[in-house]
Amino acid sequence: MTYTSPNPETAIAALADPTRRAIVERLRHGALPVGELAHGLTVSRPAVSQHLKVLSDAGLLEVTPRGTRRVYALAPEGVAALRRYLDALWDDALAAFAAEAGQRASPLDTETPE
Amino acid sequence: MTYTSPNPETAIAALADPTRRAIVERLRHGALPVGELAHGLTVSRPAVSQHLKVLSDAGLLEVTPRGTRRVYALAPEGVAALRRYLDALWDDALAAFAAEAGQRASPLDTETPE
DNA sequence: GGCTTGTGTAAGTCATAACTTACCGTAAGT
DNA sequence: ACTTACGGTAAGTTATGACTTACACAAGCC
Numbered sequence: 001m002t003y004t005s006p007n008p009e010t011a012i013a014a015l016a017d018p019t020r021r022a023i024v025e026r027l028r029h030g031a032l033p034v035g036e037l038a039h040g041l042t043v044s045r046p047a048v049s050q051h052l053k054v055l056s057d058a059g060l061l062e063v064t065p066r067g068t069r070r071v072y073a074l075a076p077e078g079v080a081a082l083r084r085y086l087d088a089l090w091d092d093a094l095a096a097f098a099a100e101a102g103q104r105a106s107p108l109d110t111e112t113p114e
Numbered sequence: 115m116t117y118t119s120p121n122p123e124t125a126i127a128a129l130a131d132p133t134r135r136a137i138v139e140r141l142r143h144g145a146l147p148v149g150e151l152a153h154g155l156t157v158s159r160p161a162v163s164q165h166l167k168v169l170s171d172a173g174l175l176e177v178t179p180r181g182t183r184r185v186y187a188l189a190p191e192g193v194a195a196l197r198r199y200l201d202a203l204w205d206d207a208l209a210a211f212a213a214e215a216g217q218r219a220s221p222l223d224t225e226t227p228e
Numbered sequence: 229g230g231c232t233t234g235t236g237t238a239a240g241t242c243a244t245a246a247c248t249t250a251c252c253g254t255a256a257g258t
Numbered sequence: 259a260c261t262t263a264c265g266g267t268a269a270g271t272t273a274t275g276a277c278t279t280a281c282a283c284a285a286g287c288c
Contacts, residue, residue, distance in 0.1 A: 009135060016130030017276075021123060028206040031214050034235060047277055049236055068234050068285045073214060074207040083204055086197045092142040093188035100145050100187060131246080148265055161247055163266055182255045182264050232287075241278080248271080257262080 008085035011078055014058035019043055020051045024060065024074065031064070031073035122199035125192055128172035133157055134165045138174065138188065145178070145187035 015021055019041065026032060026040055038048040052072055055061040059078035064071045129135055133155065140146060140154055152162040166186055169175040173192035178185045 009132075012126060012135075013130045016127045018123075019276080021126075024203070028203065028210065030210045035233090043276085044278065045235075046237085046279085050276080053236085065285095070235065074203075074210055076204070076207045076211050079200065079204045079207050083197070083200050086193060086200060089138070089142065089188075090190065090193045090197055093190045093193050096142065096144045096188055097190055133246080149263090157246085158248065159265075160249085160267080164246080167266085179255095184265065230288090232285105234285085235283090237282075238280085239278100241276105243276085244274085246271105246273080249269095251266105251268080253264105253266085255262105255264085258260090 008082050011058040011060055011082050012085075014054050014060060015082075017051070017054075019047070020055055023048070023051055023055065027061070027072060027074045031071045033066070033069035033071050035069065037072065122195050125172040125174055125196050126199075128168050128174060129196075131165070131168075133161070134169055137162070137165055137169065141175070141186060141188050145185045147180075147183035147185050149183065151186065 015024065022041060023037060026037060034045065034048060034052065037052075038045040041048060052061060052063075056063060056072075059081065060075055061072050061078070062075045064073065129138065136155060137151060140151060148159065148162060148166065151166075152159040155162060166175060166177075170177060170186075173195065174189055175186050175192070176189045178187065
């Protein structure tokens with residue numbers, strides 16, 4: 001029960017911020033505590049904490065308290081949820097693309113039928 | 115030369131806005147002109163135009179002028195770029211996850227080696 | 229037990245971007 | 259050619275959210 005992502009849209013919104021993407025990039029290589037994480041960034045440690053909260057709420061990160069430090073890691077399930085969302089979008093995009101190509105092949109409606 | 119997406123990060127930022135996600139959702143079923151698009155939304159037509167520009171710049175949408183109206187459609191290549199980005203992230207997330215699981219199996223460093 | 233280290237939270241400031249109204253250009257219809 | 263419909267752009271306002279400093283709390287070390 002490592003709690004799954006709430007919804008992919010929250011995750012997308014979380015990844016929109018450059019600093020948060022930088023955090024995610026830093027976590028690609030492995031889990032890190034907050035201090036280490038903030039050391040490579042240009043913003044203050046509290047700012048990092050706030051971003052970590054947003055990413056965690058979006059289901060993209062998981063915390064493991066280890067003594068006095070809190071180690072953050074990428075949550076594979078959160079990334080997977082995003083992937084599923086985009087896969088479905090990709091599927092529909094292709095279908096719509098094909099449908100429009102078919103419509104252009106048989107120009108039944110130069111005008112919208114209203 | 116339907117011009118490809120600039121980078122996945124711009125696309126993510128574009129999808130962060132709820133109104134823009136609503137536009138994308140509406141385009142899943144097929145291409146639409148601006149008027150039709152704005153009709154289903156709560157914001158004004160100019161606002162929709164601005165959002166369409168952002169989505170187009172991100173490589174997620176394509177325009178087809180048809181007479182006086184401009185028909186917008188999902189750009190499969192833009193969605194594909196996003197998918198590739200997330201696939202790579204997913205890959206690293208799994209690797210990091212496995213690495214940490216291995217570290218926990220052989221606890222060489224209860225402390226960070228600094 | 230007090231001190232230090234590591235981190236999350238609160239309050240407030242400031243920058244960004246989403247939205248509105250007004251306007252302009254362009255393509256079709258009569 | 260004039261009118262109408264459609265959509266992009268400009269200018270200005272407002273709301274959102276990212277950042278800072280200051281503070282509070284918990285866990286290890288002496």
